[in-house]
Amino acid sequence: MTTTAAAEASRTHLFQACHLAGLETADARQAEVIRLGENALWRLPGGIVARISREGQHRAAAREVAVARWLASNGVPAVRPIAELEQAVDAGGRSVTFWQELPPHRPGTTANLAYLLRQLHALPVPADIDLGRLDPFVRLGDRIEEADVDPEGRAWLLDRLAQLREAWANLPAGMPECVIHGDAWTGNVAVLDSGTALLLDFERTSIGPPEWDLTSTAVSRGTFAELSEADYLAYCHAYGDTNVQLWAGYPALRDMRELRLVCFALQAALQHPHAREQAALRLACLRGLRGPRPWQWRAVP
The missing domain is CATH 3.90.1200.10 (Aminoglycoside phosphotransferase (APH), C-terminal lobe)
Structure with a gap:
C-alpha cells in the first residue's frame, strides 16, 4: 500500500472514530498525520492526538488508556488520555484512543x-x-x-x-x-x-x-x-x-x-x-x- 493510500485508509477510520466519540467531522478533515506505522498517529485541533491501532487490538488499546490513568493516579509523569472522550472507540475494526498533545518537547535521555x-x-x-x-x-x-x-x-x-x-x-x-x-x-x-x-x-x-x-x-x-x-x-x-x-x-x-x-x-x-x-x-x-x-x-x- 502506498503512503497516500495508507493515509486515506487511516483517515477513514479517524472519521468514524471522531463521529463515535462526539467530535466534529471538521476536526477529522483538519487532522494532520504525525506518523503512519503499525499504529497511526493524527493531530486533531484542540490539542488532541488520535492513535489508531492495528486490527484486533481493542483490548490492548483499552489497556493502554487504563495504564495511563493508573500512572496519573500514582503521580508518575506520563502522556495522558483525554478524560472527556470515549476511549478505545471501535472504528471499522481499529481501536482509536485520544490523547493530550504534548507541548514543545525534546527526546529524553x-x-x-x-x-x-x-x-x-x-x-x-x-x-x-x-x-x-x-x-x-x-x-x-x-x-x-x-x-x-x-x-x-x-x-x-x-x-x-x-x-x-x-x-x-x-x-x-x-x-x-x-x-x-x-x-x-x-x-x-x-x-x-x-x-x-x-x-x-x-x-x-x-x-x-x-x-x-x-x-x-x-x-x-x-x-x-x-x-x-x-x-x-x-x-x-x-x-x-x-x-x-x-x-x-x-x-x-x-x-x-x-x-x-x-x-x-x-x-x-x-x-x-x-x-x-x-x-x-x-x-x-x-x-x-x-x-x-x-x-x-x-x-x-
Missing part, C-alpha cells in the same frame, strides 16, 4: 528513562487492570514464517526462537516481578521545556521482570556501542546503581531483544525493498557471520 522506570517499577501491581504477563516472543514466529529468507536461514531463526523460549522459561532469579513498560527506550520519553520527563507508549506494558526494561539500554551499550560508558553508568546510577549486564540472565534477555530487532527488519523488508539489505545484515550478525559485537545496524521503517 537514558538518565530520564532510568528515573521514570525506577518510579514505575516501584508501584504495586494494580488489581483492576488485566495487564497479563510479558511475552517477549509475541508475533516472532509469524514474522519468521512470513520472512523472505532462504530455507536455511528460516530454520536457523526457528531454532533460535525455540532455544530462547527455553531460556525464558528457565531464567535465573532476579529482581521481583512488577509492572514493566515493555518497550523502554529513550524514544518513549519526552522532556518538556519545563524539564519534566514523561513516559510514553504503553502498548507493551505488562507484568514481568524489571530486567527486561533495563536490557534495552544495555543492548544499546553492549550490542551497538551507541552509548558511551559514562552515559550507561549514569543510567545505572539513576535507576538505583543497578547494572543489568552483571545479572546471569542478561545474555538471554539480550539475545531476545536482538532477535526481535532482526524479525522487525525482516517484516519491514516485505514492504520496503530498501530494508532488505539491513535485514540480511542483521541476520548474518546473529548467525555469527559478521564478527563479534558491537554491530553497526541502521534503522528500518
